[in-house]
Amino acid sequence: xxxxxxxxxxxxxxxxxxxxxxxxxxxxxxxxxxxxxxxxxxxxxxxxxxxxxxxxxxxxxxxxxxxxxxxxxxxxxxxxxxxxxxxxxxxxxxxxxxxxxxxxxxxxxxxxxxxxxxxxxxxxxxxxxxxxxxxxxxxxxxxxxxxxxxxxxxxxxxxx
Ligand code: THU
Numbered sequence: 635x636x637x638x639x640x641x642x643x644x645x646x647x648x649x650x651x652x653x654x655x656x657x658x659x660x661x662x663x664x665x666x667x668x669x670x671x672x673x674x675x676x677x678x679x680x681x682x683x684x685x686x687x688x689x690x691x692x693x694x695x696x697x698x699x700x701x702x703x704x705x706x707x708x709x710x711x712x713x714x715x716x717x718x719x720x721x722x723x724x725x726x727x728x729x730x731x732x733x734x735x736x737x738x739x740x741x742x743x744x745x746x747x748x749x750x751x752x753x754x755x756x757x758x759x760x761x762x763x764x765x766x767x768x769x770x771x772x773x774x775x776x777x778x779x780x781x782x783x784x785x786x787x788x789x790x791x792x793x794x
Contacts, residue, residue, distance in 0.1 A: 644778055645779075646775070649775075653767070663691055663693060664683040667681040668695055670695050671696045672696070672698055677734060678733075679735070680695060680696045680707060683712070684727070685727040686716060687726055688720060694708045709730060712728075713728075724760040726765065727764070727767070728765065729767045731743070731769050733770065733771035740773040742769050742770055744784060750784050755790075765779055
């Protein structure tokens with residue numbers, strides 16, 4: 635028996651102003667689309683902005699449903715839109731922000747497990763890492779240089 639350890643490292647930015655200009659712009663777009671979320675059940679609004687290698691920015695916000703599981707997270711709304719409209723483009727950068735209507739989120743909000751699995755599919759397909767930035771409504775911003783940091787031991791097509 636032996637122990638193995640897996641580590642992930644992240645960059646932490648204290649303020650939006652500390653981010654590179656293109657990421658500030660991307661995060662501002664994520665904040666704007668977050669406000670358009672359809673979240674009548676959770677009052678938890680999530681916005682995602684993607685920068686593609688063709689220069690396009692693709693946005694998504696969470697879309698809920700009275701039959702709860704039929705709704706979709708902001709991250710998957712955005713990546714599935716990018717995958718359908720620009721199937722040849724690579725997703726280079728992803729900005730995520732979440733805010734509750736009932737309390738102020740200060741902690742960086744990472745993508746949920748299902749979204750991580752979906753993002754992984756695109757990162758593997760394009761063979762290029764996706765830089766992921768995530769934040770709450772206020773507070774620090776985390777950067778993951780690749781989805782892999784967020785999903786060690788990911789399931790992918792090589793196991794099929
Ligand atoms: N949500 C997202 O949009 N992204 C995540 O990664 C986590 C959760 C949404 C789903 C639901 O509409 C609301 O946030 C509360 O879970």
